[in-house]
Amino acid sequence: MDKLVLIDGNSIAYRAFFALPLLQNNKGTYTNAVYGFAMMLMKVLEEEKPSHVLVAFDAGKMTFRHRDYKDYKGKRDKTPDEFSEQIPLMKELLDRFGIRHFELHQYEADDIIGTLSRKADQEGFSVTIVTGDKDLLQLVTDKVHLLMTKKGVTDTDRYDPKKIDEKYGLKPEQIIDLKGLMGDPSDNIPGIPGVGEKTALKLLKQFESVEGVLDNIEDLPGKKLKEKVADNRRDAVLSKELATIMCEVPLDFSLDDLKYEGFSIDRVSPLLKELEFKSLLERIGGAGSSADEAEEMENISVKRVQPDETAEWESFLQQSPLTLYLEMSSENYHRADLLGVALSDGEQHLFLDWETAAGWEAFAQWLQDPEREKWCYDIKGNQVALRRQGLSSDGYSFDVMLASYLINASDSAHQLSDIAQRRQIGGLPEDEAVYGKGAKRRQLTGQELAEHLARKVHTIHQLKPILEKELQENHLDALFFELELPITHVLARMELAGVQVDRERLQQLGEELREHLEELTARIYELAGTEFNINSPKQLGEILFDKLGLPVIKKTKTGYSTSAEVLEKLAPQHDIAEEILHYRQVVKLIGTYVDGLLKEIYPSTGKIHTRFHQAITATGRLSSSDPNLQNIPVRLEEGRRLRQVFVPSEENWLILSADYSQIELRVLAHLSGDEKLIEAFQKGMDVHTKTAMDVFGVSAEEVTPLMRRQAKAVNFGIVYGISDYGLSQNLNIPRKEAGEFIRRYFDSYPGVKQYMDDIIQKAKQDGYVSTMLHRRRQLPEINSRNFNRRSFAERTAMNTPIQGSAADIIKKAMVQMDEVLRREGWKARLLLQVHDELIFEVPEEETDALSERVRRVMEGPVELAVPLKVDVNTGRTWYEAK
DNA sequence: TGAGTCACG
DNA sequence: ACGTACGTGACTCAC
Numbered sequence: 001m002d003k004l005v006l007i008d009g010n011s012i013a014y015r016a017f018f019a020l021p022l023l024q025n026n027k028g029t030y031t032n033a034v035y036g037f038a039m040m041l042m043k044v045l046e047e048e049k050p051s052h053v054l055v056a057f058d059a060g061k062m063t064f065r066h067r068d069y070k071d072y073k074g075k076r077d078k079t080p081d082e083f084s085e086q087i088p089l090m091k092e093l094l095d096r097f098g099i100r101h102f103e104l105h106q107y108e109a110d111d112i113i114g115t116l117s118r119k120a121d122q123e124g125f126s127v128t129i130v131t132g133d134k135d136l137l138q139l140v141t142d143k144v145h146l147l148m149t150k151k152g153v154t155d156t157d158r159y160d161p162k163k164i165d166e167k168y169g170l171k172p173e174q175i176i177d178l179k180g181l182m183g184d185p186s187d188n189i190p191g192i193p194g195v196g197e198k199t200a201l202k203l204l205k206q207f208e209s210v211e212g213v214l215d216n217i218e219d220l221p222g223k224k225l226k227e228k229v230a231d232n233r234r235d236a237v238l239s240k241e242l243a244t245i246m247c248e249v250p251l252d253f254s255l256d257d258l259k260y261e262g263f264s265i266d267r268v269s270p271l272l273k274e275l276e277f278k279s280l281l282e283r284i285g286g287a288g289s290s291a292d293e294a295e296e297m298e299n300i301s302v303k304r305v306q307p308d309e310t311a312e313w314e315s316f317l318q319q320s321p322l323t324l325y326l327e328m329s330s331e332n333y334h335r336a337d338l339l340g341v342a343l344s345d346g347e348q349h350l351f352l353d354w355e356t357a358a359g360w361e362a363f364a365q366w367l368q369d370p371e372r373e374k375w376c377y378d379i380k381g382n383q384v385a386l387r388r389q390g391l392s393s394d395g396y397s398f399d400v401m402l403a404s405y406l407i408n409a410s411d412s413a414h415q416l417s418d419i420a421q422r423r424q425i426g427g428l429p430e431d432e433a434v435y436g437k438g439a440k441r442r443q444l445t446g447q448e449l450a451e452h453l454a455r456k457v458h459t460i461h462q463l464k465p466i467l468e469k470e471l472q473e474n475h476l477d478a479l480f481f482e483l484e485l486p487i488t489h490v491l492a493r494m495e496l497a498g499v500q501v502d503r504e505r506l507q508q509l510g511e512e513l514r515e516h517l518e519e520l521t522a523r524i525y526e527l528a529g530t531e532f533n534i535n536s537p538k539q540l541g542e543i544l545f546d547k548l549g550l551p552v553i554k555k556t557k558t559g560y561s562t563s564a565e566v567l568e569k570l571a572p573q574h575d576i577a578e579e580i581l582h583y584r585q586v587v588k589l590i591g592t593y594v595d596g597l598l599k600e601i602y603p604s605t606g607k608i609h610t611r612f613h614q615a616i617t618a619t620g621r622l623s624s625s626d627p628n629l630q631n632i633p634v635r636l637e638e639g640r641r642l643r644q645v646f647v648p649s650e651e652n653w654l655i656l657s658a659d660y661s662q663i664e665l666r667v668l669a670h671l672s673g674d675e676k677l678i679e680a681f682q683k684g685m686d687v688h689t690k691t692a693m694d695v696f697g698v699s700a701e702e703v704t705p706l707m708r709r710q711a712k713a714v715n716f717g718i719v720y721g722i723s724d725y726g727l728s729q730n731l732n733i734p735r736k737e738a739g740e741f742i743r744r745y746f747d748s749y750p751g752v753k754q755y756m757d758d759i760i761q762k763a764k765q766d767g768y769v770s771t772m773l774h775r776r777r778q779l780p781e782i783n784s785r786n787f788n789r790r791s792f793a794e795r796t797a798m799n800t801p802i803q804g805s806a807a808d809i810i811k812k813a814m815v816q817m818d819e820v821l822r823r824e825g826w827k828a829r830l831l832l833q834v835h836d837e838l839i840f841e842v843p844e845e846e847t848d849a850l851s852e853r854v855r856r857v858m859e860g861p862v863e864l865a866v867p868l869k870v871d872v873n874t875g876r877t878w879y880e881a882k
Numbered sequence: 883t884g885a886g887t888c889a890c891g
Numbered sequence: 892a893c894g895t896a897c898g899t900g901a902c903t904c905a906c
Binding site: 533535536537538539558587588591592596613616617618619621622623624625626627628630631716717719720721722723725726727729730786787788791792795796798799800802803807835 | 892893895896899900901902903905
Binding site for chain 1: 885
């Protein structure tokens with residue numbers, strides 16, 4: 001059977017424009033609307049498999065509707081240029097897809113769609129209309145269905161007459177009556193004032209149509225309503241007329257002309273490539289997609305050095321700088337095998353398989369020679385992997401991964417191929433395209449491996465000067481060379497040192513927790529009256545809300561929410577809630593911290609070697625994985641006991657923990673220059689108590705624990721970029737009350753208020769914010785017209801300088817501390833960093849002296865308007881060092 | 883693979 | 892009116 005798809009081009013594109021971030025390609029062309037439109041187009045082509053397609057656009061500003069009502073669409077904001085300029089690109093895309101598009105002077109896209117759907121319906125087509133506009137529901141029949149965008153761009157609902165009846169209790173043709181009564185502010189259609197969707201639906205149920213309502217004004221409920229309808233009869237009729245889609249538009253083509261024959265990849269992919277729609281390109285497997293590129297890559301010449309030839313290449317190693325790339329068997333460089341090495345001087349690329357490289361004495365010498373400069377991708381990974389092969393390495397002078405991160409920390413991908421692609425350097429396929437992923441992953445060998453690595457070193461070599469220049473242009477070079485590059489070596493040492501774990505103690509804690517879990521499970525089954533999988537939010541939701549009939553507090557996309565926040569609210573009503581909360585805690589402890597950590601212990605040493613990621617977070621913080629040692633429990637005693645398993649690696653050593661007190665609020669005091677906040681810290685006051693005094697207008701003695709708790713939440717809120725809603729959620733109080741707290745906070749600390757306003761202003765001007773050490777975070781959405789996106793960017797603008805400067809400070813302290821430990825010959829070792837805390841292992845006899853030394857270093861990296869304060873604690877385990 | 887949940891600062 | 896606290900990583904379920 002013939003199937004016609006009619007797409008409301010402007011509606012879908014407009015929707016995409018507001019739903020998606022304002023994407024730009026390398027040439028600065030805005031592409032978000034085209035992207036969303038293309039996504040929808042491809043989805044519809046795949047799912048509907050149409051034989052005929054047409055995309056209708058609106059033509060110009062004036063339509064026949066303006067003749068009847070000159071204010072039609074009168075209150076619309078001007079269409080943004082960033083949107084308008086994307087329309088031609090959409091049409092170009094459609095041409096390449098071989099899809100007809102059409103617009104007609106004086107008519108809207110709706111009318112074209114209406115005319116064609118009517119015609120196709122009569123000729124026995126089945127029709128699907130795609131739009132985000134509810135008005136088009138009037139066109140639905142048994143054979144004309146409508147896909148309406150629900151959320152985002154491609155998430156849609158399908159409407160047929162039955163669905164419209166379910167949702168509104170109306171027949172499709174009554175949609176115009178609905179709009180006649182309620183109007184539509186976005187099109188400036190008046191309707192009847194005071195009549196909204198609820199009233200309109202009620203009236204239509206009884207009287208069928210606008211005319212029916214107008215003929216029976218006496219029977220309408222309520223005096224007010226009678227008056228309003230009577231006074232606005234003309235507007236109601238006019239509104240209905242305006243909402244009526246005109247189905248007799250003169251068209252100079254027939255349905256046959258809309259035949260869709262499928263598209264040619266060769267026609268479509270060049271445009272997708274130009275627009276930089278990588279995922280869509282992948283989807284159609286077009287030229288320039290990774291699969292394609294892997295095949296069509298230009299040849300690269302690489303010298304594969306054989307074991308008996310190494311002597312001939314010693315002179316190559318005399319050059320400086322050289323680019324080095326090591327390929328490993330897996331992501332975790334602590335465990336990975338080394339597969340091969342590539343070296344490049346920019347002209348010539350060498351490849352050695354790992355056995356050959358490992359047996360080459362001159363190579364080992366070159367590696368550890370600090371005078372021989374090495375350019376690299378991920379210095380730390382290389383350094384750790386080499387060290388595990390017994391090789392020292394030094395002289396690393398550039399890291400393209402770190403440079404890329406500093407230039408734009410928000411880029412989700414700092415994979416070498418991504419960095420290159422963003423700078424228009426071709427010739428390097430993505431690892432995924434070469435190696436495959438998941439079950440299809442394969443290892444390369446021989447010439448293939450040699451060539452792939454040659455492409456990588458070559459790419460790094462080309463990128464280095466480009467990135468270095470970008471660093472300079474953005475004043476990031478000092479941060480790069482004086483902080484990020486040095487700290488990468490500190491982190492390498494920390495990771496290699498590892499943390500000793502008391503395996504027996506860990507297993508013992510595991511046993512205790514497992515016993516506890518059994519008790520909890522039994523109790524929950526008893527309270528529920530049945531056995532079920534407590535770990536499944538779905539099953540748990542059914543038990544709580546269907547079986548036990550507890551009130552639904554919150555929903556998620558997929559069903560009932562059973563989050564801790566919800567369970568806490570249910571606790572007064574049913575004992576099961578508290579048990580489940582407790583169960584969840586224990587499951588978490590066993591799964592993530594007992595079994596999770598056991599898996600990560602290296603059998604030969606009993607240590608755990610995390611990896612610190614230096615190029616992940618948007619703010620400049622580190623992150624940690626495999627395992628994450630930055631989120632070991634501390635808040636609740638049951639979990640905190642897990643810290644007992646982290647012990648020193650040598651006899652008679654201790655764990656020493658040094659943490660910054662209120663570093664973020666101190667940074668805020670400094671950045672804002674707020675006198676009162678500065679004074680609070682200078683006087684060594686408890687800042688939350690002080691905030692409570694100011695916000696609640698009481699003396700220190702009058703501050704109750706509740707007041708202090710609330711003040712603390714306000715302080716957190718300030719650091720996060722406050723909103724009344726966020727604070728109200730956190731404190732579980734009405735939004736108005738939260739807003740009042742915030743107002744009083746800003747009254748008390750006007751310098752902070754001023755700072756927040758200024759930083760947002762500056763972000764809007766510059767498009768980025770900076771930390772104390774000039775780290776930048778781009779905020780492309782700070783001027784977005786989408787409220788949510790803009791608000792998020794504004795909160796980020798407030799938070800990032802604070803969180804990021806704190807990150808700068810502790811990183812600088814780490815570099816200095818590492819230097820101090822080595823220069824002054826301490827035996828102690830730095831092991832971990834947890835954002836505002838450094839953890840060392842230290843010989844007993846060094847403990848007291850080191851405590852002072854650490855404090856002095858950590859308190860000194862930057863000069864602030866307030867003192868930095870560091871608390872130091874020591875103990876036999878991490879648990880005791882509190 | 884994504885969503886939900888929860889551990890940390 | 893909009894619908895949110897900032898920054899992470901690991902585990903489990905259900906598709």
